[in-house]
Every structure is written in C-alpha cells, then in structure tokens.
Amino acid sequence: AQSVTQLDSHVSVSEGTPVLLRCNYSSSYSPSLFWYVQHPNKGLQLLLKYTSAATLVKGINGFEAEFKKSETSFHLTKPSAHMSDAAEYFCVVSSTSGTYKYIFGTGTRLKVLA
Amino acid sequence: DADVTQTPRNRITKTGKRIMLECSQTKGHDRMYWYRQDPGLGLRLIYYSFDVKDINKGEISDGYSVSRQAQAKFSLSLESAIPNQTALYFCATQRQSGNTIYFGEGSWLTVV
Numbered sequence: 001a002q003s004v005t006q007l008d009s010h011v012s013v014s015e016g017t018p019v020l021l022r023c024n025y026s027s028s029y030s031p032s033l034f035w036y037v038q039h040p041n042k043g044l045q046l047l048l049k050y051t052s053a054a055t056l057v058k059g060i061n062g063f064e065a066e067f068k069k070s071e072t073s074f075h076l077t078k079p080s081a082h083m084s085d086a087a088e089y090f091c092v093v094s095s096t097s098g099t100y101k102y103i104f105g106t107g108t109r110l111k112v113l114a
Numbered sequence: 115d116a117d118v119t120q121t122p123r124n125r126i127t128k129t130g131k132r133i134m135l136e137c138s139q140t141k142g143h144d145r146m147y148w149y150r151q152d153p154g155l156g157l158r159l160i161y162y163s164f165d166v167k168d169i170n171k172g173e174i175s176d177g178y179s180v181s182r183q184a185q186a187k188f189s190l191s192l193e194s195a196i197p198n199q200t201a202l203y204f205c206a207t208q209r210q211s212g213n214t215i216y217f218g219e220g221s222w223l224t225v226v
Contacts, residue, residue, distance in 0.1 A: 034214075041219075041220075042219055043118075044157075045217075046216075090157070101159060101162070102157075102159070102215060104156035104158075106154055106156045
C-alpha cells in the first residue's frame, strides 16, 4: 500500500526567506512523487516530479525537491519566498500497480508575509 | 484556452436533484479522472477511465456515476444530490504512457 503524509497543514514565512514544505511517503515499490500547487480558485498545477532519475528535482518558479529514500521523504524547498508563492501545495505519490492512480497528501497552505 | 475544461464552474443545487458536471479535453489523452477535494482531506478519486470503453470506480464512487462519451469527454453525475456532496470537483487527464496528470480548474458544487 502507498500513502503520503504532509507534516504541516499551514506554513508561514516572510517574503525573501526560505520555504520548506515537508512530505513523507510510504511505498512498497519505487514510487513516482510529485508536488502540485493550487492557487485560490484555480486548478492544480504541476510544480515538479520525481520518477527515479536524479534525486534532486528542479521545478518551476524556483522550487526544488530532494528524494531521500532512506528517510522516505520528498520535501519541497525554495531559497527565497515571493508573495506569489502563497497557495496550497500537495505532495502526491503515484501508484506503481499499473493504474497510475495518484494518492494525494492533505495539503500544506503556505502563507507569505510581507 | 484551457486544455481541460470543466462546466459548470459553479453550481448550487437542491437536495435530491440530479446534477451533471462535464469535462472536455484537447490534450488527446486516453485517461481521464474525476476527483473530489474537501478541506483537509486532499483529493480523493471518484471514478477513472482509461479509454472510452473502460470505466472504473475510485475510492469514493458511492452516489456518483460517470459517462465517457468520447475520448475527449468525461462527465460526472450525481443522481440525487445530498449536502455532503458539497465540494470542489476536479477533472483530470493523463497520457496513456505518461505519468503526469493535468487538472481542470475545478467545479464548485453546493448542495442545499
């Protein structure tokens, strides 16, 4: 069985400071992992994905995530937060059963303070 | 124009009414999905379809039905809406051999 846990439901940072959104996963097989962002009244947009290539994955808007198998983690980071980063972020693990069903975390709402 | 289009974007309906949410895509993807989003619960899979003749239940299919009218169209129906079906609904598509899922902008449904 696969599962994903986002460790913080809300994160607040000041503009210009680093962002860390934490995600742990559980998977019986080598997983595919994703981060999606959802801005208010918008759909989900893919930030980045890990599919067993490089463990450090770079995404859009300066975000990156590192796959750490020993820690079963896939934390999302950004060196310097921007006001436009305020949104909800979802960590997702993809089933490897052949159906490619996604399992979503419960989301982390990022607030960026001026 | 959006690659994955959902209609309506917002709807208020009464308990017991039938409501249909429609999804169309221009990405040419074979796989289509319907998800439901509730605060604090993330997204949960309602139904999915890997091609026009393939329909599968997700984790929360009770109270819902779907129809895959064409490769590009996948509709979700609530035959008799109830208040706890008030949620944000997302349609999504996926290329058969790929792994990224692409989402529509969502349909807010309120059942009163």
